[in-house]
Amino acid sequence: MTENLTEALSLAGDSSEAVNLYLLLFIIALVPSFLVLTTSFTRTIIVLSFTRNALGTQQSPPNQVLLGLALFLSLFVMRPVYQEVNDEALQPMLSGEITREESFSRAEEPIKAFMLEQTRTTDLELFVELSNESFPDEPEDLSLFTVIPAFAISELRTAFTIGFLIFVPFLVIDIVVASILMSMGMFMLSPVMISLPFKLLLFVMVDGWYLVVESLVGSFY
Secondary structure (H helix, E strand, O other): OHHHHHHHHHHHHHHHHHHHHHHHHHHHHHHHHHHHHOOOHHHHHHHHHHHHHHHOOOOOOOHHHHHHHHHHHHHHHHHHHHHHHHHHHHHHHHOOOOOHHHHHHHHHHHHHHHHHHHOOHHHHHHHHHHOOOOOOOOHHHOOHHHHHHHHHHHHHHHHHHHHHHHHHHHHHHHHHHHHHHHHOOOOOOOHHHHHHHHHHHHHHHOOHHHHHHHHHHHOOO
16 A cells, blocks of 8 residues: 555656646747737837838848847846846745745736836726726736736837837938939939938938937836
């Protein structure tokens, strides 16, 4: 009987380790989506892409450069949030002071607070209505399943608004160049080819990347 009990405990231990392994793999698979939908990454990469398109430089800067810059800007913006998660949730769990469930609950609070600061109330109300729930007294009481999609569409709206403002001065240059070429009868000459050097000159003279990054990071504070 003792041997049977030992064998049962051994099987239970192996089963627990297998469950933990599957849980870890599941969390790792969700990391890219978590990075995109719960941080400043969405707004950052969209604005940087709009900037490149407004310049009309095709693949310069290349996608790898934009993705890398967006990633490190996101880490810079999210650093206070993740520092709080590390201090309040991760380190206490690793030292055995709190359980895994309590650690997840503590880690959720600063991340949710960051998202709620950037999310419009109308977007929150939309997903609360779609889930057939009533809006709580405090937005902090909403679940992540409601906050994350609301935060995502708010970030898309903000990113497209910033992208529009970036496009305007470059669009003016394109219109002026096209008008001059038409008035000179140069219909076969591409206005984009002629306006590109002027747009690059304007962007360099005003220190465009500095202004874009400053505006992006500042929009989260």
